[in-house]
Structures are given as structure tokens and as C-alpha cells.
Amino acid sequence: MKFQDESQNLRARLVVLQLGVLLLLGVLGVRLYLLQIVRGAHYAEMAENQRIRLLPVPAPRGVIFDRNGKVLVDSTPIYNIIMSREDVRNYDLDTLVEPLSAGLGIDPDFLRERFEEIKTQPQFESVKVKEGATPADIAWVEAHALEHSELRIEAQPQRRYPADGTLAHVLGYVSEISRKQLDEPAYQARGLKMGDTIGKEGLEQTYDHLLRGRDGYRKVLVNSRGQIQETIETVAPQPGQDLVTTIDLEMQRAAEERLRTSPSKRGVIVAMNPNNGEILALASYPTFDPNLFTQRITTREGRREYAALITDKHRPLYNRAIRGRYPPGSTWKIPMAMAGLMQGSISIKHSEIACGGGITIGNKFTRCMSQHGTPELRYAIEKSCDGYFYRLGLKMGLEGIEKMVDDFDINKRTGIDLPHELISWTPSREFKRKWNKADPEWRDIDTVYASFGQVYDIVTPMAMLRAVAGIGVGGTLQVPHLFKEARAVYETPAFAARPLVAYQSPAPKVVPIAEDQHHFVVEGMWNVVNRAGTGRGIKMENFEIAGKTGTAQVAALGKDVGDNKDHSWFVSHAPAYKPEIAMIALIENVGFGGTYAAPASRAVYDVYYRETRGEEVTETELAKK
């Protein structure tokens, strides 16, 4: 110290200050070490997260074609308004409800639900606020980029289904994956995440894994306001595989047209190639517009529309071909006839059984529609003689009927490649015990009922078709299916090629039927249409249809009881002795099978004939109708 100083320990105080300076700087150094070395990686990641966004580039789903290459479903680009997770982290989302619903015309309840979902799904990358944004919406988002920098516009391919509901039950529809599905391991294993669109019904569901493309993304650099500075990386999406179905669109349209114009406007028509199980047409009416689920379901109107659909007593969402269960009426006589011969209850030489105009069991008389004497089998089929089959049923017994059901897989799912197929109800002691508590014992009268397609015979049209189509080709029961092939998709920079997937036909069920017995039954069916049978009105000149009508009692047979009129059935195949096509038609609550279901089938045969024979159908009696 250069100057004399006698004040209190100045030297020591300077040392204190020196130490104080070093101490403070040391504290800073330690903190610096903690932030940069100890927690550096963590902060680097946080900094990365806040500047990088992955913007999804959704892949288009595969197009669905009919067998002739006609487009059934495709996708068109629409614009969605989305929010990125990072941009709304720690946001009070409720404050967004009002401005967004007002500005973009979104149902506030929908937004609230959506924001509620975000809270329970912390790993979401982005969330759709509005699907199918209009140019006005996009302009609004751009004009409010400052207040709502969290909003972005995303192009997304959207499914377009035929708006008139054509094939709706076959195609199904797609919609956003539900919260429940997200929790299921099966969906998680497929790497699906919130906001993903998945197939929810029909082929869209069954073949979702083929139709689904692989989403791409755009990795962008954003600044603190979420404005995109540059694109760092773009991974182009790979479209899904195009699906070629077995459907013939023209036949499908014809079938739907017949159902739409039928008196009750309700019913099913399914046409199938009995030789390989390919479904050519599958119409179920009433139908619905699947676009509801892709385009309108998030709007208030769409939700009302959906509510109306699920409360409609005619159940338009229901695929009647695989979920409807009906008494098959006299169409049941075809498997009965076949089984009667197979089991030896009757033979080709001795197939005569008395009609008797009906039958008396105990004190109850069950009548036949007419008096047919003692017909042989082919005539009984032609005239649909109930008396004959009452007695045939009694000859076969319940066990014989059960064996028949088993042989022709009527008590099983057909295995069609559509979700939610139901199993038919077929005669058995358990069935009666379960449903008739007052009289649980199986009696002869029950066997009579079970032998002509009533009471204990409640079948899905698909199961019925598979059985009679199998009989038509002599005992080979194919698995009905709609899938023909999924076309290959080429390799893209990010994704491997996806090879063509062809339909793998499961082994058909082969029922050993003697050829002469088969021929005998088909002759009966041929008579139905080509002689004076119940289906004679639909006879075609150069295309021999073999069929069987059915009129299934709903309330009281043959009586006009309004909504509960009889179901009109027609099962058939053609050409009779070399079947190419088998068909089942059911018109609900209209009356006699020969009057409604048979002509409806004929309309589909006409299309088939024109397509395969390359010539117009020669008009016969049908023209008079």
C-alpha cells in the first residue's frame, strides 16, 4: 500500500473484496457448468423441439376398383386446418374455442371435445381442427396468422364415395381412429396414432392394411412465432395399394336399382360366381351415404344425420346380406331336397311323397298352398309343395335336418371378407329350449316347421347363398369374397415397394353329392323357371336359370298385413347345368317370391348376360310386367 493508512484493516478488506469477486464469478461458473455440461443435452433437445416441426403429408389411400377397372372409391385432395403440438404446449386451449368456432364455423362442442382429447393424448403430433377447409377458411387462417400462429393448412386426400350410397355396405368407410381404438394393442402395434384415418367398415376395414399408404412428412425449421423458415427434409408419402374387387359395378347398380324401386325398398341381392366365391354384386337396402363419415360427421348437421341413421328402424347402416337374419321360406327346400337324397330319405327312383294339402300333427293342421297329390321331388320343387317337404322333414327327422345344416355350413359364418358377419340360427333342441320356455320339448310339429324354412330357420342371405350355390355346382362350397387383388406399389425414396397381393382362395368345403342326385335337384330348380313353376315369369331364352322361390311368413302367411307382409325370396343359378353365377334375392315384406324377388334377380341376370354374351337379352314375359 503506497499511502499511509491507519483506518481499520484496509488490507484485509481489500482481500475480502477480492475473494468476494472470485466467489461470485465462481458461482456463475458452477451454474454454467450445470447448464451446459450436466444438463446440456436436455436443453439442446428442448431447443431442437421448439424449432423443428414435423408436418404430416398424409398418403392417399389406394383406389378401389370393380372387377372391370371402374373406380368405386378414390380420394381427392382437401385442405385441413391443423395445430402442431409444440405450438400449443402449455396453451389454455379453451380460449381458442370461441375465436376458432366463430372464425372457421366449427361446432364449439366439437372443438371442446377435440381439445379434451389432446389433454389425454400427450404424444400427439398434430390435431385436426377442421377438415375440408373452404377457401374462406384458409383465407381466415392466413389473415389471422399473427393471433393464431398455431394454425396451419394441410393438404389431405379425402375419400370420395358414391353419394347415392352405391355399394356402401361393401365399401364401408374411413374415419378418424377413435380413442378406444387407440388404446387397443392391435391398433397400437400397427403404429396408428391420434388423427389417423382408418377403415371403419366394409372393405375399407378388412383391407385397411393394404389400402393404407405410408404417410410422409415435412420437417421444417420454425422461428419463435411458429413461422416456417425453411424445409429441412421432405419425405414423400407412398400411396396405398389399389384394390381390385370382384364386384361388377353394372350388376351392382342393377341390383340396387331393383331394391330401390321395390315396394318396401328393403332387401338384399347377392350375386356370386359359385365356382370360386367371387361376389359380383352385393346390394343391401336401404343404404346410406358413406361420405357422411368422411366429410360431415364433425359438423352439427352431420351428427344429426348420423343420429337419424342409427335410430332409423329400417337400419340403413346394416349390411343385410351378412347381418340380417330371416326365415328363408321355401328356398330352404333346396338344401332339404338335396339332403333328403343324400341321406336316403328319398331316392331318385322313389322320391314321391304325398302332399295331402297339408299335414295334421296332433290336433294342428298345417296346410299346403295347394293340393299336389303325391308328387315326385322335382315337381314338388317346381310347385313348392309344402306338404311334400313337411313329410320329407319328418322322414329326415331333426337329426337329418341338423346334419343338412352342418353339411352346408348354414350354421357357420361364410367367411366373407367383410367385418361383423353374423351366424344364422338353425333348428336344434337347444334353440327351442332357449326360445320357447313354455314348451321346451322338440316335437314333430317343430320338425315340420324346420323343414320349410320357418320358425327355426333364421338365416343370413349370405349363408343361404353359399349353401344353394354349393348345391348348384354339385357340392363345392366356396368362401364368398370381394377381394380380387391389391395392385403393387412402386418403391419410393422412403418406402419399400409393396408387391401385388392376389386373393388366396381358402380350401372350399366339399360336400360329397352324387352327380345324379345333384342333377335331379337342379332339374327341379330348372322346372321352377323354365316350366310352369313358381318362377316362370323370369325365364330367359338362351340362358337357363335354375331357381327356387320363397315366401317367408313374417306374421301370417299369404296375408297382406302391411309392414309385416311376407319376405319375398329367390335363390337361383345359371346356366342351370353349368353354373357361372348364383344369386340370392330377398325383398322384405312385399309378398310372393315369384312376384318380386325373382324378377329382381332377372334384372341382374340380364346385365350379366349382356356383359358375358355380348348381346341383348331377348325379351320374354318379363316385358309384360
Next chain:
Amino acid sequence: MLDRRRLRDFDWFLALLAVMIAVFGTWQIHNAVPGQGYWQKQLIGIGIGLTAMFAVAFTDYRRLVQLAPIFYLLGMVLLIIVLIPGIGLKINGQRAWISLGGLGQFQPSEFVKIPTVLLLANYFGKERRVALGWKEIFVGIAILALPVGLILMEGDAGQAMTYFPLLAVVLFLSAIRMWIVIAGLALCLIGAPLAYQVGVATGTIKGYQQERINVILDPENADPRGYGYHTVQSILTVGKGGLLGSDDTSGKYSQSTLKFLPEPQTDFIYAVTAENTGFVGAGLLLLAYALLLSKLIYDARRAPDRTGMLIIMAFVGGFTFSIFINVGMVLGMLPVIGVPLPLVSAGLSSVLATFIAIGFAVSVQLRRFVN
């Protein structure tokens, strides 16, 4: 004036260290805002600062100390002028600047520290035989109170705070009784939380100020869009630097380019430093400061008189405090207060005032052999 002996005795180490820190700072300013002309302005500022430093260094500080009351009065006039709307520029709610046209703005509160220190040194620099009396303490407080009051009227609480260590160091080295020092420290420790409570209760401490304090306690859970934003972003920026700093030479991904880090060239320049140069660079900067301050203290010990010693030590107090407040804020230890980092933050006034202060230190040190 500039004879050989003076050039030989000149504290080149101190000056060089200061210039190195300032040039390093300019590089960081370039990193923070590459295309906005700040780093060029900073270089000009360093040039002006060096000129001023040499001018002050080669002037006898004792003559300047004698003139301290006049400088002090001039300073007060500037602080009053800056309050007049139309002359004083209002930036971020603080009317603390006077426009200098193309060179930018001039911030009187940065410069007034110098006459304040000089006046304190003038008053307390007399030969001392007994402990500090209450009267002297009050005079010291009065010398400080005037500029602090005026700066508070600008709304610049951070800058006003940097004046307190000037007086504290001077009093501490002027034989203030140890019990008062201890009592004062204890009062701060107890009083600060208490004052905070009272301030919150009476509404003197505003909501955003509370928020800024709360975020220190728990930065990761603070509302990153609210007042916690600055602190959180600053911590991220520092942490991101890691050991060796960001390898993103283009600066495209830097926190400042993407506007995540606010005020990157001024208040948060240390975060930019940490991001670009990592623990190595940011740590070296702290070491450089330690060296600079230690050299200043060393010079103070060898000062020819008490006045010179007080001048240097007052500046040491001021620098240390500013460094600690600024870096502490950047590292998320202290609330966000607008105090520049000496020699590094962009700003003509701060650079110039710092070099002038170093000039005084050199001047004192040059005269260590003269008595």
C-alpha cells in the same frame, strides 16, 4: 505528456485484456445479429472507448477528482434532460436515451457512474484515522441518492441498482464499522424477502416483476409464453451450447436467428456466447473477467493514494455487480433485469463508460511511483 516512461509504465495488460474481451464480445454480437450493423457499431464504440481510455489514462486523475463536483452536476443535468419528452428517447418503456443520430443512442445513466464515483472518491479520499462517522455515511448516501432517484424516474430500475455497489465498496473501504457492514448484510438477507412480500401486498412490485422472480424458482414449469419466457429461452440457449458450442456455423438454427432469444445482442449476449462457444468459451470469458477484476484490485492496492484506490475499487464493485446480475440473469439464477454485460453487450454508452473507468484505473496505476 506521452513520454517513454509513461508508455513503459502503462498498464498494457489491463488495456489489452479489456480490448480482447470487447473484441470477443463484438464477435458474439455478430453471432447474435449478423446482418444488422450492431457489431460494426460496436467496433466503432471500442475505438471511441480506447481513445477516451488513453485520454483519461494520461490525465492526472487527481485533477479530475478535484473537478468531480462539476462533472457530477453536469451528470445530473444530463439525467434531467433525458427525462424531458422529445429529447429523451423512450425505449421499452424507459426514457433513458438521448439520440445521437447515426451513432445510435447515448445513455446518460451509464456515464453518470463516473462522476458519481469521482465525487465519492473526492469526499472519502481524505486521509483517514478514525472509523467512518454517521455524517459521512449520510453524505455518501446523498451523493448516490440524487442520480439513483433520477434514474428511477426514467423507469430504469436495473441501471439504478448498479449504483449501489459503488457506494457500498467505497463505504466498506472507508473504515465503516464492521458491525454496520454485518448489520447491513443481515438486513439485506432478511429485508429482501420481506420487502418483496410488502411490495407484492402493496402492489409496488408489479405482476410481471413477480412473474420474473417466480420463474427463477421453477423455470421449467413457468408459463413459457409469459414473463418466464425470457428466462426459459435463455437457459435453453446456454444449455444448448454444451462443451464446445453449437456446430451450426451458418447460425441458421441459432436461438437468436429464430427469435427465441430476446435482446440477444445486449442483455442476453452471454447466452449467445454460451451457445456459440460452449462451456469453453463462456467459461474463458468468466476467467477473463476474473483476471481483469483481479488486476484492477491489484492496481488498487498499489494506488498512490486513498482516492485512487477508491476510484478503482468502486469501479470493481460496479463491474462485478453488473457481471453477476447480467450473467446470473442469463443463467436463470436471477430475475430478468436490464443490466448490460460490461465490455460485451452491444451499446456505445456502456462500452465508452467502461473504457473510461479503465482509463481511470490506468491513470491511478501510472502514478503509483509519484507521490
